[in-house]
Amino acid sequence: MEDLPEYLRDECCKHDRCIPDLIGLDGRNLSTLISKSEYNEKRPVGKKWILMVLIGIGVLVLGENQYQGSDLSYMYSHVIFIVGLFLVAAFGVALILEGLKHRKQFYHRHILQMNQLYSKYMNNLLILLILLVIHFFALTYLTVEIAEVLPLDKYRENYPYDMVWMAKEEDEAFAEKLVRKYDGNMTELPMIRVTTYYGAQHIGVSASEYEKLTGKDVNLSEREILVGIEDSEYQKEKKITDEDYLNTYSFLFTGKYQEDMAEISHTDPQYLYDIKDIFTQNVIGQYSTDQWHENIIVFSDTYFQKQWEAMRGDDQEATVLRLFTFSGKRKENAWKELSEYQKECGVKNDSDTRMESYLYGTEEYLIGQKMRVLFSLSSKLFLMMALFISAFFVNGIKILSELSGYERRYEFLRCMGMKQKQRRKTIRFETQMLSDIALFATVMMGIVYVLSYEWRCASKDAGSLDVTFWMYWILIVGIYLLADRLVQWLFAQYVIKRVEKGND
Numbered sequence: 001m002e003d004l005p006e007y008l009r010d011e012c013c014k015h016d017r018c019i020p021d022l023i024g025l026d027g028r029n030l031s032t033l034i035s036k037s038e039y040n041e042k043r044p045v046g047k048k049w050i051l052m053v054l055i056g057i058g059v060l061v062l063g064e065n066q067y068q069g070s071d072l073s074y075m076y077s078h079v080i081f082i083v084g085l086f087l088v089a090a091f092g093v094a095l096i097l098e099g100l101k102h103r104k105q106f107y108h109r110h111i112l113q114m115n116q117l118y119s120k121y122m123n124n125l126l127i128l129l130i131l132l133v134i135h136f137f138a139l140t141y142l143t144v145e146i147a148e149v150l151p152l153d154k155y156r157e158n159y160p161y162d163m164v165w166m167a168k169e170e171d172e173a174f175a176e177k178l179v180r181k182y183d184g185n186m187t188e189l190p191m192i193r194v195t196t197y198y199g200a201q202h203i204g205v206s207a208s209e210y211e212k213l214t215g216k217d218v219n220l221s222e223r224e225i226l227v228g229i230e231d232s233e234y235q236k237e238k239k240i241t242d243e244d245y246l247n248t249y250s251f252l253f254t255g256k257y258q259e260d261m262a263e264i265s266h267t268d269p270q271y272l273y274d275i276k277d278i279f280t281q282n283v284i285g286q287y288s289t290d291q292w293h294e295n296i297i298v299f300s301d302t303y304f305q306k307q308w309e310a311m312r313g314d315d316q317e318a319t320v321l322r323l324f325t326f327s328g329k330r331k332e333n334a335w336k337e338l339s340e341y342q343k344e345c346g347v348k349n350d351s352d353t354r355m356e357s358y359l360y361g362t363e364e365y366l367i368g369q370k371m372r373v374l375f376s377l378s379s380k381l382f383l384m385m386a387l388f389i390s391a392f393f394v395n396g397i398k399i400l401s402e403l404s405g406y407e408r409r410y411e412f413l414r415c416m417g418m419k420q421k422q423r424r425k426t427i428r429f430e431t432q433m434l435s436d437i438a439l440f441a442t443v444m445m446g447i448v449y450v451l452s453y454e455w456r457c458a459s460k461d462a463g464s465l466d467v468t469f470w471m472y473w474i475l476i477v478g479i480y481l482l483a484d485r486l487v488q489w490l491f492a493q494y495v496i497k498r499v500e501k502g503n504d
Contacts, residue, residue, distance in 0.1 A: 047095075049091045049094060049095055050091075050095060052087055052090075052091040053087065053088055053091045053092050053095065055087055056083075056084045056085070056086070056087025056088035056089075056091065056092075057084070057088060058084075059080060059083050059084030059087060060080075060081065060084035060085065060088070060448070061084075062080055062084070063077045063078075063080035063081040063083075063084055064077070064448075064452055066080055067081075067452050067456065068452070068455065068456055068459060074456075078136075078137075078140075078141065081136070081140075081445065081449070082132065082133055082136055085132055085136060085441060085442070085445050086128075086129055086132055088441070089128065089132060089437065089438075089441040090125055090128065090129075093437060124434055127394060127395065127398050127434055128434055128437065128438060130394050131391055131394060131395065131434060131435060131438035132438050132441060132442060134387045134390050134391040134394070134438075135387075135391060135438050135439055135441075135442035136442050136445060137383075137387060138384050138387040138388060138391075138442075138480065139439075139442045139443060139445070139446040139477060139480065140442070140445060140446050140449040140450075141449075142380050142383060142384045142387075143384075143446065143450075143473055143476045143477055143480070144449065144450055144453050144473065145376075145380050146377060146380050146381065146384070146472070146476055147469050147470075147472040147473040147476060148469065149373050149376060149377055150377070150468075150472045151468070151472075152370050152373055152374060152377070153366070153370060155232040155233065155286075155366065155369070156362075156366060158231070158232050158233070158234050158282050158285060158286070159232075159285035159362045159366070160282070160283075160284070160285065160323075160325075161187075161284060161285065161323040161324060161325055161362065162184075162324055162325050162326050162331050162334075162335075162361070162362050162363070163323070163324040163326075163334070163335060163338060163359070163360065163361050163362065164284050164285070164287065164321070164322075164323055164324075164359070164360040164362075165321070165322045165323075165324070165338065165342070165346075165358070165359050165360075166191060166193070166203070166318035166320075166321055166322075166347065166358040166359070167318055167320050167322055167342075167346060167347060167358070168315065168317075168318065168319060168320065168346075168347060169312065169319055169320055171320070171322075171341075171345070171346070172188075172320070174341055174345075175188070175322050178324075178334055178337060178338060179324070181334075181337075182326050182330040182331075182333060182334040183326070183327070183330060184324055184325055184326040184327075184330065184334060185324070185325045185326075186322055186323065186324050187213070187322070187323040188320060188321070188322050188323075189205060189209040189212070189213065189320070189321050190205070190206065190209060190304075190308050190319060190320060190321075191203055191204060191205050191308075191318065191319065191320060191321035192204040192254055192255070192304070192307055192308055192311055192317070192318075192319065193254070193255055193256040193317060193318060194252050194253070194254055194255075194297045195252065195253040195254075195255065195256065195257045195258075195261060196248055196249065196251070196252060196253075196292075197248070197251050197253075197261070197262075198248075199257050199261070199262075200292050200293045200355075200356075201256060201257055201293060201294070201354070201356045202293070202294060202295045202296065202297050203284075203294065203295070203296050203297065203321060204254065204296075204297045204298075204299060204304065204307070205296060205297075205298055205299070205304070205321070206298070206299060206300075206301045206304035206305065206308075207219070207220045207226075207298055207299065207300055207301050207304070208301050210226070210296070210298045213283060214281075214283055218298060220276060220298065220299065220300035220301075221300050222274075222300060222302075222303065223272070223273050223274055223300075223303060224273070224274045224275075224276045224300055225249070225252075225273045225274070225275055225276065225297055225298060225299055225300075226275075226276055226277050226278075226279075226297075226298035227245070227249045227275060227277070227278040227279075227295060227296075227297055227298075228279060228280075228281040228283060228295060228296040228297075228298065229245075229278065229279065229280050229281065229291055229295050230280075230281060230282065230283065230284065230285060230286040230287070230288070230291070230294065230295055230296070231280040231281065231282060231286055231291065232282075232285065232286040232369075234280060234281065234282035235466075237279050237280060237281060238279060238280045239277065239278070239279050240278040240279060240280065241278075245278050246275060246278065248292075249273070249275055249278065249297070250272060250273055250274075250275055251271055251272060251273075252271060252273055252297065253271060254307045254311075255311065255317060256316070256317060256318075256349065256350075257349070257350070257354070258350075281296070283296055284296070284323065285362065287357075287360045287365055288355070288356075289369070289372065293355055293356050294356055294360075315347075316347065317347065318347045318358055324338075331363070332363075335361045335363070335364070338359065339359065339361070342358065342359045346358055346359065384480070388480065388483065388484070391435065391438075391484075392484075392487055392488075392491070395431075395434060395435050395488075396491055398434075399431050399491075399495060400495075403495070403498060403499070406427060406430070406495065406499050407499050410423055410427065410499045410500070413426070424496050427492065427495060427496050427499060428489070428492040428493075428496070431488065431491060431492045431495050432488045432489075432492060435484065435488055439481065439484060443477065443481070446477060450465075450473060453465070
């Protein structure tokens, strides 16, 4: 009795039912009240297990290295992260428990609350692993992906024009009439369609026209080209060094996509170009969901002029790029009239399955983009909710399967004189303990993960994460933690009522 916490020795048991329970011990040690699986179980003890924690940290470092690599290694890194996190959490908690035993006052005061860890540590490891995996994906990958797309309408400022129209020269009269009728503005420049070997269509312009459009000094000769990748998240120009981009844009066809393009050899010098630079930009806006379509290819003036002249007489090729801006409600009416004209008289793709169009309305495109983002957001929120519920059921089933043990300990503590408030607090702590450990570990891992994500974005020339991202990330993690705390508290209240009912 001397080793028990002080609050267990404050008063004698006054309930008659306790007397036969204690007499029934018949001289046996109180530890016989512990179930056989709890009594016989062992856990990692000793400072030698620090080595396993260090190995876990090393595995996390390896995972970080893989995370910054290719797309394939990026996927593998998540498995490596989980292994490292489990090693650090499992053996780190064991070392902490060992250290707490040397703090006698703290140890005696909280031994009942931490009984599950001290007596059933190995059995709890499997549950801990499952909770770590569930919370890991919820608080790392999903939180980052959700925060990345919020808010849904953040891209409008990176679209300088209301409408982008690739048309023929003879459409000029209609375009000027449209601008006068709806009091708009139009920027017009020569263009040609440019197609990559896999069939993606882009916008080709001359160096001099590109200079007028952007104010950027361009000096190209012969078959030199610049490639501007339109970026809806554009903040500042960033050079792209990815080999995939270099290989893709060094082999180009002038003109819109034709079926026989697929049969042309990729070594044919007629279609090879010297890429002077590839960079992100925001000249007309991003009208491609994957950034592999509708980018701007800048040719030297002499080369562009030759190609443009060859296409001017072809009614199936667009040779003029017209960029419109309108104000207020006029924009909607102008778009309706321009869409009808394009449908009747404009240049079209040979197939309706093409991803590209010859007319883009910014508002319509962004509405579609917002719907795509909303679907992506909804699916990720659904996955996060599913993971959250799974974690609750894993912990809940484990607690309910041990309900008889809780009832037995609750009755014993009541007989020993512990007040009801303290008994409830003990049960509440035990039911939430594993979930809290897993949450703490995964939140720390989540911080490391999001910092790794920012590093990956910077290394991929995608820019750094802005304040808005961090605000949404913190908000999502905060809501997840608050929801978990509320659900765990409500479940603990349910367990308390079940235990007290079983001891009536």
